[in-house]
Amino acid sequence: MPDNLSDFPAGIELKDEDIYEAMRAIPGYLDITPGDFKEIYRLAFQHALERLSRAVTAAEIMTTDVVAVHPDTAVADVAAAMGQRGVSGVPVVDADHRVMGVISEKDFLSRLGVPEARNFMSLVAGCLKTKGCAALPIKGALARDLMSAPAVTVAPETPVQAIAALFTDRGINRVAVTDPEGRLLGLVSREDIVKATLGRGLPC
Amino acid sequence: MLRAYFRKMASTTQSPPRVNLAEIFWSWLGGFLGIAAVAVINYGLLDKTSLLLLIGSFGASAVLIYGAIKSPLAQPRNLLGGHVISALIGVTAFKLLAPHLWLAAALAVATSIAVMHATRTLHPPGGATALIAVISGPQVTNLGYFYALMPVGAGALVMLAVALLVNNLAPQRRYPEFWW
Numbered sequence: 001m002p003d004n005l006s007d008f009p010a011g012i013e014l015k016d017e018d019i020y021e022a023m024r025a026i027p028g029y030l031d032i033t034p035g036d037f038k039e040i041y042r043l044a045f046q047h048a049l050e051r052l053s054r055a056v057t058a059a060e061i062m063t064t065d066v067v068a069v070h071p072d073t074a075v076a077d078v079a080a081a082m083g084q085r086g087v088s089g090v091p092v093v094d095a096d097h098r099v100m101g102v103i104s105e106k107d108f109l110s111r112l113g114v115p116e117a118r119n120f121m122s123l124v125a126g127c128l129k130t131k132g133c134a135a136l137p138i139k140g141a142l143a144r145d146l147m148s149a150p151a152v153t154v155a156p157e158t159p160v161q162a163i164a165a166l167f168t169d170r171g172i173n174r175v176a177v178t179d180p181e182g183r184l185l186g187l188v189s190r191e192d193i194v195k196a197t198l199g200r201g202l203p204c
Numbered sequence: 205m206l207r208a209y210f211r212k213m214a215s216t217t218q219s220p221p222r223v224n225l226a227e228i229f230w231s232w233l234g235g236f237l238g239i240a241a242v243a244v245i246n247y248g249l250l251d252k253t254s255l256l257l258l259i260g261s262f263g264a265s266a267v268l269i270y271g272a273i274k275s276p277l278a279q280p281r282n283l284l285g286g287h288v289i290s291a292l293i294g295v296t297a298f299k300l301l302a303p304h305l306w307l308a309a310a311l312a313v314a315t316s317i318a319v320m321h322a323t324r325t326l327h328p329p330g331g332a333t334a335l336i337a338v339i340s341g342p343q344v345t346n347l348g349y350f351y352a353l354m355p356v357g358a359g360a361l362v363m364l365a366v367a368l369l370v371n372n373l374a375p376q377r378r379y380p381e382f383w384w
Contacts, residue, residue, distance in 0.1 A: 016217060024221045027376040029231075031275035035217025 062186030101149030234270025261332030286327025294337025
């Protein structure tokens with residue numbers, strides 16, 4: 001077990017030599033092996049992470065001032081709204097405010113006339129190499145055509161750590177927070193998590 | 205399954221680093237003064253009496269309370285608690301089981317370990333203290349439960365006093381980590 005380091009976040013992995021050097025720096029005989037110390041450190045680190053993130057829930061860090069669009073909103077208006085608000089994704093809700101999906105920049109990029117569109121730069125490259133607007137293929141499309149559905153949603157009491165894991169596992173950047181009936185309460189983005197982390201004085 | 209069992213005997217880490225020279229010096233000095241204090245009383249003051257103060261397990265205690273002073277095993281609670289509890293268990297084992305000394309010896313040590321664990325007073329020399337109560341012959345066994353008070357309790361107190369005085373003289377050291 002002492003060599004199981006998979007629970008360490010990347011970059012914080014402790015090596016035996018780090019511990020050995022630290023033990024050398026402390027005068028006096030420490031009645032513990034580097035391996036045992038590493039095991040304690042690993043468990044303590046996990047515990048601290050859990051404690052710090054269990055305290056914070058989606059409800060506490062979510063953005064509630066969210067622009068939502070409807071399934072039959074034209075993508076042109078969706079793009080305009082996103083541009084105006086400076087956001088990279090918006091939830092799509094039905095008349096009852098239930099979340100049906102999410103539209104993000106990625107959804108736009110993947111439908112544009114740009115092969116293997118990964119980010120904004122591939123769009124720029126596509127535009128520069130072709131005539132006309134790369135957005136032409138989706139002109140006239142509606143939000144429902146582009147949105148990623150079903151939306152990834154979480155409950156308000158979901159711990160931030162679980163949301164961070166969700167982002168990494170699903171390769172997404174935001175998640176809609178919904179009540180039990182699926183109605184939109186807010187949005188948690190990667191940025192919200194970063195802000196919340198800084199605000200709580202976590203070690204960076 | 206057998207493979208996994210034997211694999212557990214393989215090394216998983218390395219031995220802790222060697223301490224610096226100052227640490228070696230202070231460990232030596234503490235060990236010398238601690239045992240000297242107990243031995244002077246034992247051979248000087250108590251020579252003409254049937255009383256004892258110095259027992260073998262104090263040599264092991266000296267390693268901990270002067271040589272590994274940060275260890276939980278070396279703290280006052282463990283030193284005093286471990287010795288006195290084990291002494292009581294050792295004397296009891298002898299009283300109940302003599303002349304079956306092999307059984308008394310094994311039970312004394314094993315039970316001492318268990319009770320020291322349960323009372324958070326684990327102190328390895330306590331095992332020796334329990335064993336001594338069983339195997340040392342009339343000079344010790346005649347003491348009965350007084351053995352736990354003296355040499356064991358009193359001797360451990362003297363060793364503790366020296367540990368407090370000497371360990372805290374060293375600039376890099378402080379003792380104890382906790383009292384109780």
